[in-house]
Amino acid sequence: MPEFVEIEAYANTARPLIGGTITGIDLRDERLLRRAEEGFDAEASHVYGVMGGAEITDVSRIGKLLLIHLGSDHTVGLTFGLRGWLMLDGEAARADGTRRERSAKPEHIRLAIEVDGSRELILEDLLRLATLEIDPDTSNFGPDILDLDKDEFRELLAGSKATIKGLLMNQKHIAGIGNLIADEILFQGKVDPRRTASDITGSDLDTLWLGVRTTRDRVLDKNGSHQGVLIQSGSREKGEDCPRCDVEIERVKVGGRTTYFCPAHQT
Ligand SMILES: [Zn+2]
Known part of the structure; x- marks a missing residue:
């Protein structure tokens, strides 16, 4: 599942389009618009109306939501489900900004956006779980995992009776952490995922915060959420041993x- 680091890479993929004008939109899968209340036809014409001819003024990310900002003050929000991808002109960017060739399978293309008559941004999604929403509500997101600082983290924990794993994955508290990264943070931070968040204080909190930073740096460095120690060692499998x-x-199961x-070391 894409985590913050993958969405950061997709934002990098789309960023060369900033300053360009949308000259074509091809909505190939109506399920992209499943969040629309008015039904597909009304929402599709809204999408075409808002995006057609609009200038792209910025590309940003909050948690796992990618935002394409338009000159008309509208925003296009994209989510990617379990297997969604973005490509621009046959290339995909990494979180560090480098690019590599990647082509889409035509039958898996859900959306194509043409910019300046020659560039093409493509959303490929095998499982059809991606979504597109005009002006998505972003007021319910907590601080992004990359912007979070230790004081905010301490306050979040102190105010929560949830399990620490549940708190880490709740996008209203911290945006951008999924299941794999939550497990990796707790592995690095030496905390039992079932502990109550507000009970983690003092040196335990210091170690856990170090786990957040180590994990964040590591997945950014390695350009992917599948780069954690717990995951890479193969230990995220039944019957495997802790690499430490x-x-x-x-x-x-924690929070479902x-x-x-x-x-032994997560206590
Ligand atoms: Zn261990």
């Missing part, structure tokens, strides 16, 4: 999500 402690990794942790 040689004890068996436990698998539990499958969670892997080491019972």
